[in-house]
Structure formats: structure tokens, C-alpha cells
Amino acid sequence: MPSFSATEIAFLMVACQQVVLAFGWLAGAALMAESRRAALHWALYAALSAVSLVLFVVSVKPGIEPLRAMANLCIVASLVVLQRGVWAFFACPRPWLWHGVVLAAAGAATWFGLDPANGAWRVAIVSGALSALCLSVGWDMQREARARMELRWGAVLAVPLLLGGLVFGLRAGRAMVSPGTIVAEVTADSALNVSAAFSYLVIALVFQLTLVALVVTRGVVELRRASRYDALTGLLNRRAAQEALEDELQRSRRLGEPFSVLMIDADHFKSINDVQGHAAGDRALQHLGTLLSAQMRDIDRVGRWGGEEFIVVLPGTPLAQAQEVAERLRERTQALPPRWQERAVPLTVSLGVSQWAGAADELAALMSRADAALYRAKANGRNRVEVEPPASPANLRVLPTR
Structure with a gap:
């Protein structure tokens, strides 16, 4: 019965852990349609990690050094697959140039490293490649998590990979400083290697948990987005x-600032659906939503109120300025019609404008005045702006508009 050193046992434990995680990601791929490609990549990453560790344990026996070359290639390939899984998860595909260079360098190092005289160079180049990959994956994870998922704690996701990059970087440096002893140190059953192996066990598990946390967090973010x-x-x-209206009402009451509301309705929208189809109608609504958002300040809030009706909340904006904004939106919509099947779809809007009148004014009354103004705009011929005068506004501070 073969006997294993403490270091080898630790590596085999990590390999078993990675096998379990690989099956876990395969199960996840079957259940998570949106994250399927990423989960399959991460399953392959775990499987390649397990294979590399088993090959490393086997390759320490005399006479089968080529297996060590395969172990090195597998561990480098595993991190390449990991990074491509991260890119798949965040839908930001990148070219293969970076990974091609890393794999080519690792492949050349392992091939020439079969010669014992080149062993230190093999350790240095492969460890350097692993360090670069760990740091690159960690950087991508935290950057994309913060940018796409608005996670303030996105940097925490990179901690296990930064630790891995540091360990591999130190090993690469050690190979350059002490080339005569590094190969023996890598395979020795020393307390340092045992500690490193068990540390890798913990780091690998923590990192897999960060991947799971990433998937769960995106699910929560998407549910929240779908609800809003x-x-x-x-x-x-x-x-x-x-909710935006209620928040603005409370803010305006507290600060004594005005705010206005625009109610917007797409003119003759039913005829677009009837003549050109519902797909054309959907395209028109998307186009209108984009136009509205593009004309607003960061502090303004734009929403779809229902059907072909939209609402804009303008903080710090009195009635006269809100009317100017509404007229600009009307002109912009008429000048830039949506296109469907290579043809322009004529689209105009009617707008009703109302201003919050002060502390005694309630949302129901404000919205009623905005609706009345909108209905008057449609009754007076459409493609126009109508203003419902607010009831005796108090002295209110005004914010600049775009």
C-alpha cells in the first residue's frame, strides 16, 4: 500500500475538495440558466485543479517527471478557465491573446523544465504565470462586481486571489534568488510545504464560497431590479x-424647495400597435424611454406609469422651468422618431405639467392636476404641452435645470 507524506495528503484533500466543488458547479449549471456558462467554466476550473494536484502528488515519485509538467499545465489552464468563467458571468468576453501568451509561456517552461538543469526556470515561469493570473482574475472580479452589480464590498471578493497571487509571486522570486534549491524545496515534505498545502485548502474553499456569493448576490440584485x-x-x-414621488415630497417639505411633475402620453399609440404590430409598439416605447432618460438630470426620476404613459419627477424645478423641459421633450420626440424595419415610425407625445404648491399640497392633488393638464393637451389636439397652475405656491428655493 503506497504511503503518502503529510504534504501529499494535504494536496489530496484539496483535490477531493475540488472534485466535490466541480460536481456542485455542474449541478448549479443545470439549475441556473443565466449563469450556466460561468458555472460550467468554474466546474472545469475545479476539475483541472483536482487533476493538477493528483498529478503533482504522483509526479514526486522517481522516473515520472513528465507528469509534473502536466500538473503545471493543468493548474495554469485551470486559472485560465476560471478567468474566462468570470468574464462569462459578467458578460464581458475578451480575446484569447492574454491567455494564449500565458499558456504558451507555461507550456514552454514545463517542456524545457523536464531537464533538471532548467528546473528553477520552470518553477519561476510557472509560478509567475500563476501569480499573474490570480491577480488578473482578482482585479476583474472586484472591478466588474463594483461596476455592474454596484457592490461596495466588491474588493473583498479578490482577497483569496490576491493571497494566491502573493504566494505564487514569492515562489517565483524564490526560484530566481535560490535556483539551486528551489526544486527540492517545492517537493520536500517540510513543515513549510505542509502549512502551505493546508493554507491552500482553506483559500481554495473560501474562494469557491466567494464565487457562490457572487452568484447569489447577482440573483438578489436582479430580483431587486425586477421589483423596481x-x-x-x-x-x-x-x-x-x-416611491420616488413620496421621497421627493418629503425632501421638498424639509428643504422648502419646489418640484414639478410631467405626465407624458404617447399620441395615437394604439394605431402603431394596430398598423405595425406590437413589436413596433414595444420599440416605440423603448425609444421614448431612452429619449426621456437622455434629457434628464441625474437627480430627476423617470418612470413608466403604465401602458404608453410616463412620468418625470423634477426636483427643485418650478412650473415655468418644468414647462420648458416638457416643451424640449416634446420637440425632441417629434424630431427623432423610432425606427422599425428600416422605416421611421411617427411618434409624438402630449404632456401635462404640475408643480407642488407647498406644505399643504398632497401627492393626490398634485397628480390630479398633472393628469388634468395631460388630458387637456390630448383634447386640444395632442403633440402639445399643457400646464395646470399650482395653488398658491409658497416661497420655494429653485435648483438649476439642464
């Missing part, structure tokens, strides 16, 4: 727009 944003236009849905 309209699926067709990407604007606030009615519930979120109502």
Missing part, C-alpha cells in the same frame, strides 16, 4: 416611481 424597474424600457416601474 420596467422590463421593457428599463425605467422605474409604477411602484418605484410612486
